Each structure stands twice: as structure tokens, then as C-alpha cells.
Amino acid sequence: MLDPVSRVRRFNRAVTSAVGALDTSFLGRGRPLGAARVLNAIGHGRADVGEIRDYLGLDSGLMSRLLRGLEDEGLIQTAAHGDDARRRIASLTAAGKREFNAYEAISNRQAKDFLAHNSQREALLAAMDLIASALGRDGTTLVEMDPRSDEARYCLGEYYAELARRFRQGFDVKLSRDPDAKDMVRPRGSFIVAMSDGLPIGCVGLKGGGELAEIKRLWVAPAARGLGLGRRLMDAAETAARELGIAVLRLDTNSALAEAGQLYRRTGWTEIPRFNDDPYPDLFFEKRL
Amino acid sequence: MLDPVSRVRRFNRAVTSAVGALDTSFLGRGRPLGAARVLNAIGHGRADVGEIRDYLGLDSGLMSRLLRGLEDEGLIQTAAHGDDARRRIASLTAAGKREFNAYEAISNRQAKDFLAHNSQREALLAAMDLIASALGRDGTTLVEMDPRSDEARYCLGEYYAELARRFRQGFDVKLSRDPDAKDMVRPRGSFIVAMSDGLPIGCVGLKGGGELAEIKRLWVAPAARGLGLGRRLMDAAETAARELGIAVLRLDTNSALAEAGQLYRRTGWTEIPRFNDDPYPDLFFEKRL
DNA sequence: AAGGATATCTGACTAAAGTCAGATATATGC
DNA sequence: GCATATATCTGACTTTAGTCAGATATCCTT
Numbered sequence: 264m265l266d267p268v269s270r271v272r273r274f275n276r277a278v279t280s281a282v283g284a285l286d287t288s289f290l291g292r293g294r295p296l297g298a299a300r301v302l303n304a305i306g307h308g309r310a311d312v313g314e315i316r317d318y319l320g321l322d323s324g325l326m327s328r329l330l331r332g333l334e335d336e337g338l339i340q341t342a343a344h345g346d347d348a349r350r351r352i353a354s355l356t357a358a359g360k361r362e363f364n365a366y367e368a369i370s371n372r373q374a375k376d377f378l379a380h381n382s383q384r385e386a387l388l389a390a391m392d393l394i395a396s397a398l399g400r401d402g403t404t405l406v407e408m409d410p411r412s413d414e415a416r417y418c419l420g421e422y423y424a425e426l427a428r429r430f431r432q433g434f435d436v437k438l439s440r441d442p443d444a445k446d447m448v449r450p451r452g453s454f455i456v457a458m459s460d461g462l463p464i465g466c467v468g469l470k471g472g473g474e475l476a477e478i479k480r481l482w483v484a485p486a487a488r489g490l491g492l493g494r495r496l497m498d499a500a501e502t503a504a505r506e507l508g509i510a511v512l513r514l515d516t517n518s519a520l521a522e523a524g525q526l527y528r529r530t531g532w533t534e535i536p537r538f539n540d541d542p543y544p545d546l547f548f549e550k551r552l
Numbered sequence: 553m554l555d556p557v558s559r560v561r562r563f564n565r566a567v568t569s570a571v572g573a574l575d576t577s578f579l580g581r582g583r584p585l586g587a588a589r590v591l592n593a594i595g596h597g598r599a600d601v602g603e604i605r606d607y608l609g610l611d612s613g614l615m616s617r618l619l620r621g622l623e624d625e626g627l628i629q630t631a632a633h634g635d636d637a638r639r640r641i642a643s644l645t646a647a648g649k650r651e652f653n654a655y656e657a658i659s660n661r662q663a664k665d666f667l668a669h670n671s672q673r674e675a676l677l678a679a680m681d682l683i684a685s686a687l688g689r690d691g692t693t694l695v696e697m698d699p700r701s702d703e704a705r706y707c708l709g710e711y712y713a714e715l716a717r718r719f720r721q722g723f724d725v726k727l728s729r730d731p732d733a734k735d736m737v738r739p740r741g742s743f744i745v746a747m748s749d750g751l752p753i754g755c756v757g758l759k760g761g762g763e764l765a766e767i768k769r770l771w772v773a774p775a776a777r778g779l780g781l782g783r784r785l786m787d788a789a790e791t792a793a794r795e796l797g798i799a800v801l802r803l804d805t806n807s808a809l810a811e812a813g814q815l816y817r818r819t820g821w822t823e824i825p826r827f828n829d830d831p832y833p834d835l836f837f838e839k840r841l
Numbered sequence: 842a843a844g845g846a847t848a849t850c851t852g853a854c855t856a857a858a859g860t861c862a863g864a865t866a867t868a869t870g871c
Numbered sequence: 872g873c874a875t876a877t878a879t880c881t882g883a884c885t886t887t888a889g890t891c892a893g894a895t896a897t898c899c900t901t
Contacts, residue, residue, distance in 0.1 A: 267663075267673070268660050268664055268667070269751075271667060271677070271680060272659055272663050273680075273684050273748075273749050273751055274684045275570075275571070275574065275663070276684075277683065277684035277688045278567045278684075278687065280687075281567075282568050282571050285564065285568075370561055370564070371561070374557045374561050374564070375557055378557070381686050382778040386682060386778070387683065387686055390680075390682045391559060391560060392559060392562075393676060393679045394563060394567070395559075395563045395567075397666070397672070397676055398566040398567065398569075398570050460565060462562055489671040489672030490670060490671070490672070
């Protein structure tokens with residue numbers, strides 16, 4: 264009655280009808296779903312016609328007609344791509360933006376209603392994050408970013424908050440050896456953020472330069488753990504280190520972060536003696552590239 | 553960037569594409585989705601044509617044609633309802649059962665693959681249960697059942713397991729005053745199970761008879777908490793008690809079950825002195841109907 | 842037994858989605 | 872410069888989904 268497969272399928276049935284409800288409310292704006300989806304894709308920043316076609320899985324003929332329809336409605340305009348005149352770039356007109364905002368309002372309202380009707384708000388959100396990360400794993404991309412970007416700062420904030428929760432003595436960034444942002448930007452180092460559908464869900468920093476560099480700030484959102492993202496981030500950081508001509512990597516961590524320690528041991532890192540006087544770490548690793 | 557509404561919408565996008573993938577794989581059996589859905593509804597035990605129509609939200613004309621198509625394929629047969637010859641009852645033929653099993657295999661495989669690709673199996677399942685319960689709340693029905701039914705026994709098993717986890721001294725059914733099943737069946741009492749999409753997610757027992765009766769075994773699945781189900785179950789038990797002519801209800805509970813105590817206090821129950829010598833409870837309540 | 846209600850079916854439609862074979866313009870490799 | 876590949880568009884379809892007004896048979900109430 265309650266085997267795992269039945270539970271997954273029960274979930275599928277529940278969300279299928281919820282998804283259907285959103286589609287129905289989209290129809291309320293008097294436009295077929297196909298056209299509404301194209302308009303929303305453009306509104307969400309997809310400009311390249313071919314990319315939209317792939318994203319929505321449409322035939323090129325159908326896509327072309329939907330674009331023509333939206334143009335006739337005065338909601339979008341298309342222009343040739345600067346580098347390649349075969350390709351077309353679509354964008355919203357002022358009227359298109361208004362219409363797009365109306366669809367956004369429908370989606371936002373639905374999401375808000377769902378939250379408002381449930382007292383277990385935080386638990387629900389955490390569950391949704393977990394499932395979205397698991398479903399969207401193949402769509403998770405690693406992007407090199409400035410550590411001062413919004414996305415990076417969000418990740419770092421979550422990282423520090425988690426350390427504060429997990430270290431018995433708490434955590435205060437000021438007491439730790441906080442790397443200068445410039446050390447984590449090329450050509451000295453690198454900072455990589457994992458993005459899943461527009462949301463930052465993990466990060467890692469590479470603090471250079473010279474032959475010896477340090478891995479810092481490896482963090483994976485709770486909702487995305489167990490999906491191999493930590494390993495992907497570490498691989499990406501190592502690749503960046505190789506590109507920068509770095510021969511030896513070091514890192515420090517704390518034995519309270521058990522998953523991290525396991526990951527390092529399993530991926531070719533060896534424990535070495537303490538190499539700094541930071542008060543928080545109690546475990547030190549090295550890896551030769 | 554991470555406001556609750558964005559998180560819900562990210563979830564929506566992730567499941568929308570997953571649901572679309574299942575639909576697409578259903579098309580692989582060379583039958584339009586509408587027909588496949590009707591076939592699956594029948595396979596899952598929905599026999600009454602009108603009920604299927606409501607469930608799938610179909611127009612009666614469309615429904616009729618889909619049934620005719622499945623009949624022509626030799627997958628289903630229809631017959632008049634025994635009590636009301638206007639209504640029709642649909643059932644699968646042998647070929648229909650084979651075809652239905654093929655669809656089941658697709659759904660099961662998809663669910664299994666999803667679980668196999670994720671190491672956080674239990675966390676994912678718990679998250680899915682929670683979301684399915686929250687989304688399916690309006691579809692949760694309370695059904696009076698025999699306490700010896702599979703569904704009731706499942707609920708009771710979960711209930712005992714939870715007590716064992718939450719009581720410091722553990723819990724052994726044999727030491728507790730276990731009500732005889734016959735005391736929780738009409739006309740002496742009642743046993744009510746909350747069913748969500750075929751899954752039992754909560755229960756409550758009313759142990760009679762006479763003027764004084766006891767509420768026993770109130771349980772709500774962890775995935776369904778915070779959705780007001782406990783209150784609905786208690787209301788249903790009270791209604792059943794009134795129908796049975798019971799004037800006073802009593803119950804015992806343990807202060808370790810904080811949510812339960814709160815619920816009783818908020819719904820008109822008053823604390824009374826101990827009225828039995830069961831070793832587990834330490835809190836006693838009464839309510840006059 | 843009559844009149845109204847109900848469940849399903851049929852026929853005649855429309856709208857939306859999807860398919861496919863060219864046509865056209867542009868890009869790329871040799 | 873020419874053959875080939877690519878991106879989009881157009882025209883001519885088919886299929887699927889959905890709608891609506893009756894027709895038919897049966898049930899329920901009085």
C-alpha cells in the first residue's frame with residue numbers, strides 16, 4: 264500500500280492536477296496555451312527563436328505561426344540576430360510586457376494562495392526545493408561568477424549561517440580568515456555558483472594565485488544535497504585550478520561537517536597537518552593536480 | 553531571489569516538465585492521451601462512466617466517443633448498471649488489462665528511475681508525501697471503516713510506531729488498554745480513516761457504547777500534519793457519537809503529544825482527573841455533546 | 842400513467858495542436 | 872565561388888480536443 268513507487272506515483276497524480284489548474288487559469292486571458300507559453304518564454308528572457316522552440320518542444324512551423332500571431336496582436340517584435348542573420352531574436356513590446364505581467368500575476372497568485380492555505384509553510388517550501396532540485400538536476404549549471412554578485416553573496420550568507428548552526432561554538436566571519444574577493448576572481452582564482460533554474464543552490468571558491476591555491480566556501484543548499492552537486496563543484500574548481508596553472512590545492516574544514524570530509528577523502532585528497540591558525544577548522548587536506 | 557513565491561514557482565516549473573515527460577511517454581503506445589487516460593481510469597477501478605467523466609473533466613459527448621474508440625480497439629466493454637439502466641459500467645477486457653499493465657509499467661518505471669537516481673530516497677519520499685497531502689487536501693475524504701480493514705490496520709501500526717518513538721519509555725500495545733475492535737464498529741462505536749487519493753493518512757476511533765464513549769487512536773500521517781486533518785477527524789468522530797446517541801466523550805493522551813493536547817483544548821475539551829489505570833496516558837479530557 | 846429529471850449517445854461543428862514538404866535567406870567549409 | 876548546412880517561414884494538410892444541440896432510454900415523483 265505504501266511502497267516507494269506508489270508514493271512517487273501519488274505525488275505525480277497530485278501535481279498533475281495542480282499543473283492542469285494553472286494551465287486552465289492561463290486560458291482565462293483568452294489566448295491558446297501555445298501562444299501563452301511562447302509569450303511567457305520571451306518574457307522570462309528567452310530571446311532566440313530556436314532556443315524557445317527547443318525549450319517548448321515545438322515544431323518550427325508551429326513556432327513560426329505562434330510568433331506571427333503574437334506579432335499581429337502587437338505583443339512582440341522580432342529582429343535578425345546581430346551575428347547571424349538567419350536567426351531571429353524576439354522581444355516584448357510595451358503591450359507585450361503588460362500582458363506578460365498579467366500572466367506573472369496569475370502564477371504568483373497561485374503560488375501565494377498555495378502557501379497561504381498551508382500552515383506548514385517552511386516545511387512545504389523545503390520539500391518543494393528538494394524535489395525541484397532532484398527533478399532539475401540535469402538542468403543544474405555551474406557558472407563562474409564574481410564573488411560579489413548577488414548570487415554569490417546569497418550562497419555565502421547561507422554558508423555562514425549553516426556554520427553558525429553546526430559549530431558548537433557558533434561562527435563569526437570576522438574571526439575567520441576571510442579571503443579577499445579579488446583572490447577568488449581570475450586570473451588569481453575563481454568563484455563558481457551552481458544555478459538550478461535561476462536559483463543559486465551551491466558554490467565553491469578557488470583562492471589563488473601562485474602554485475599553491477586554496478579551496479574555500481564549498482556549500483550546497485540543503486535541498487540539493489545527496490545529488491552529487493558537491494562533487495561537481497569540486498571538479499569544476501579543480502578544472503579552473505588547472506587552467507590557472509595551479510599545481511597543489513589545499514583546504515581546511517571542520518570535523519563537524521562530516522559529509523564534506525567524506526567527499527574529500529573519496530576524491531583523492533589526503534589529510535595534512537594544520538597549515539594556518541584559523542580558529543574554526545580542525546581538519547586539513549591537500550591534493551596535487 | 554529566494555522569496556517563497558519564487559520557490560513555489562520554481563517547483564511548479566520543475567514538476568511541469570516532469571509531468572510533460574510522463575505524458576509524452578504515454579503517447580509512445582500509439583494512443584491519444586485522452587483515450588489513454590480513460591483506459592487508465594478504468595484500470596484503476598473507476599467503472600461508472602459518469603464518475604470517470606467527472607474525474608477527467610470531460611464533456612459527455614467526448615467521453616462517449618472515447619469509450620466507443622476503446623471498445624472498437626477491443627480494450628474495454630460496457631454494460632448497463634444493475635440498479636439504474638441509464639448508467640453504464642465500463643470494464644477492461646483481457647486485451648485491455650494487458651494494455652493497462654503496459655501503461656502501469658511506464659509509470660512504475662518512471663517512478664523507480666527517479667528514486668534510483670537520487671541517494672536522498674527517504675527525504676525525497678517524505679517531501680513528496682507532504683506536497684501530495686497539501687495539494688490533495690480538498691480531495692481527502694473521511695471514510696468509516698472496520699478497524700480490522702487493511703487501511704485501518706496500517707494507520708494503527710503507524711500510530712503505535714510513533715508512540716514508541718515519542719514516549720521516553722517506549723510503547724507496548726499489550727500493556728495499554730487496547731479496545732476490542734467490536735467496540736469501534738457500529739452500533740457500539742465507529743472507526744474513521746482519512747483517505748487521500750487511495751492512501752490512508754489518518755484515523756480516529758470511537759469506542760462505545762452507552763452514554764459514555766471514548767475517543768481512541770487519533771493519528772495523522774506526518775506528511776499530512778498542519779493541514780487541519782486532526783480537527784476534521786475529531787469533528788467526524790463527534791458527529792458519529794451524536795448519531796449513536798452518546799452524550800459525553802472522554803479521551804486520554806500523553807503530554808509528549810503536544811499537538812494533540814493543543815487541539816483538544818482549542819476544540820471544547822476540558823481536562824479532567826485520571827479515569828483509568830493505563831500506564832501510558834498522563835492527561836485526561838472530557839467533552840459534553 | 843404522465844411529466845420532468847437524468848445518463849448516455851449521436852451528429853455537426855470549431856479550435857488548437859501537430860506534421861511535413863518545400864521555399865527563402867544566410868552562413869560555412871573547401 | 873560553389874556546394875552544403877542551417878534557421879526560419881509558408882502552405883497544405885491531419886489529428887486531437889472540445890462544444891453544443893438534440894435524440895433516446897430510463898428513472899423518479901406524484
